[in-house]
Amino acid sequence: MTSTADTPADRLVLEAVGFSLSTSPANSRIAIAFSGGVDSSVLLDAAVRVAGASRCIALHVHHGLSAHADAWLAHCEAFALERGVEFAAQRVEVSCDAGVSVEAAARDARYRALDGMCASRDIATLWLAQHADDQAETVLLQLLRGAGLAGLAAMAPEYLPAGASATRVRPLLHLLRAQLEQYASERALRWIDDESNADTRYARNALRHEVAPALAVHFPGFRDALARTAAHAASAQRLLDALARIDMGEASRDEGRALSHDALLALGDDRALNLMRYWMRTLGLVAASSARLGDALRQLREIGAAGEGHGLRIDHAGHALRSYRGLVYWETGDSSEPADETALAARAVSELAWQGESIWRLPQWRGTFIFVDASAAAGDSGTIPAGVLQRAVLSARSRSGGERMRTSEARNAPSRTLKNLFQERGIPAWKRDVPLLYIGDDLLFVPLLGVNRAVLPDQVDEGESRVKIIWREDLLIA
Template identity: 30%
Template sequence: MTEDVLHPICQQILNFCQQHLGNKNLTLAYSGGVDSQVLLHAVAQLRKAELLTNKINAVHINHGLSVNASKWASFCQQQAKQLSISYTSITVDINKQSQQSLEALARDARYKALNQACSNDSVIFTGHHLDDQVETFLLALKRGAGVQGLSAMQTIRPLANSEPEKNIQLARPLLNINREDIEQYAREHDLQWVEDDSNSDVRFDRNFIRAQILPLLKQRWPAINQTIARSAQHCEQAQHLLEQLAIVDLQNCQLSSDSLSIAKMASLSTDRFNNLLRHFIRVNGGLMPSKQQVAQVYNACFEAADDKNPHISLHQYSLRRFADALYFTPNYADISQWQLTLSLAPLVNEVIELPDGLGQLTLQRVINNTDLGTSDTDKFSTIIAIPRSSEQLSIGFKHDNPKCWPTYRDKRRPLKKLLQEHGVATWLRNRLPFIFIDNELAAVLPLFTCREFICKEFTSSESKDNKLANKQLIEQEQTLYLKITWLNV
């Protein structure tokens, strides 16, 4: 065994691998900076000594944000080759968007690329160290974060936004090692690394803390790194307890994967409600709301009038109250103006793509029983009878509240009332396809077909032997029979 692998940093990585890596593939997030350079070198020494036998791949992400980006990628390729480590370089395109910092965009693009580069059952190692942890804690403190944010970085966790079946974890084996020790390792082994000139720009908060705040803190309290890291661990433990409590409350209050019972949440204290709400949003993939937004949701649940259906838009999703439940929904596009009109004369078969991910509608002339097809759990089908004198069929999502006469009612009722009777949530009422024949409402999918357009010959309660099956007879009828199927309803 060489002297190199006895170095404390190599031993730290070896112990970490023995605890967490197993037989999984190892992906090194390799920027070429001193931290990832030391990580790459130490891993290479462990493999050379046959203490690490896993498949290893160093992945460099070229963000294209520096004029030196191509040089860094070439340097990383050369270093990996010298150490006999498999190497991959990925270039990402970062488009500046509102309300996101360049640092956040680069981070998101980096982890997305790493996820794509990883095979199933992989662990990604990053070079984050103790000073990074302290900086992250102070940044969270500056933002007024709670215990989740003050937990800073975890040693190992599932990779965010990765497909669960890929089973990819993000790990930081150097998280309890000081920057000074990492730089000392690099000097002892005559390592080269790249210096990102943006790291000295104190306009960035992290660089400001690193260059101007931490040196003062360390001068006053030399062990400040360790004490802040200990506070982060306490916050992480507190967050775990809050998550366990939220799981209990979620099991009691959950109506479905995306809805909660307001009546059951009413028995919770305000703090437990807030904790449950954040957990509910997190498990549904939403970004964490601010304290003010959480208060808005609380007011919507318990202080808004019963006949109101408040809606709070948060980032890319919404929280909506309806019928004593709180729902987590996307921010749907306005599709009220979408409409498609078809001539009935040549209509035989049509496949129509509905807007905003609502699936497809298929229109099929019914000539005989074989046209009926078979039932399918992800489809809704109805057959409407259309007078041959009719000229147009229209599909849309907007109506002027006409009076309708479904077969299950003894008289006509306004469409708005019928939608209420069916318990259709307010935000979904303009997302149901309305079928019009010559501007007269014929069906509301998937709820009902209006009495005037009911097809008696092809009702599902009749046997096939009794259904109209003679093609010639159908063609002589004064009625056009049209099967409408909504896929992925």
């Protein structure tokens, strides 16, 4: 569906939206991040005019940070329904890790929710309503913070973040806020004014209300100039990322979750720091300051590749940088706790009265227990008599510390702590966050370690069916 453009603002907006639509697969659905403000209201209205209501879905995230959040939700739903557009909303709780601002936490929660709503609807394109003024403010903020090239590159017109299901597209990025407001006025749109946008205690608002107007008087083309700066920075950053991917090929371990200590230290400081920044982005971690990364690299060089690195203490945004058996990795938690006994967030206990099920899905653990008929492998020490699985309720629990098990078949062999067994097998700390499988009150099975032989019967019925338990993380499920 198309619409005739009657004014310059109308024409500019529709052309920008039409261009973005032309880069999307034919007849694919488009999700619009819809806060209800003037920018996203213009984007949604124009998307309906250009693409048709049936191709659009408006996605709203309810943060609960404002007393008006419920009213905004109702407004957004009514705005979408007036245009015949499907509407979906999700409520999120904004919680801040150490060193993360409320604004950053809210932004991360919003994007996670938007991406989740897109994934559940098989939508591959998410449109965002940022514009040229937003881009200029972002570049200025990054300059004032002393950001590197990745920060100065600001917002890309189109990109697919690591781990996201939907490509994020900004159709309005080259248009000015004044042009969007002109469009909204001409179309008689109703929108929300978030009261927090006027609070100049926030750095972005101070730039918008106090700095940008003064710049516009003395440097009328400052927005275009800053947009060019962002484009130059983005080009340079792509070259650095290409170099980092080459280095990742040498240093990456465990599918990118860790780096080889040797390979990292073989690089010069600039190249090593570039690799660390790129690696953190692939892990979805908040960017660290140059000072913090520099301190991390200094400590890594001091302990040496052969060192265990237990003294390494680099905390960042709810994670701690660790070095263990030649690997460098980020571990959830504060480094003031020992690396191999980091307290894990307790998950809700799940229970199953096993009656021959082949799979037991555990969403909170992002994985599945698989029960395989192994009767033909009765001599396999990793199998369990089916009767054992039925003698009590199975439960999946978090580690609490101090758990013990016996992996040896010898009846008089001592039990050992999970901590010691994990260390002996060289299993790094980030892999130890696994569900412990209990039968009643007895520990039965630990992923990566196997069956607790202490709870198996002394006498084995050769005719009894046997089961092998396998733990599969979500990424490994076919």
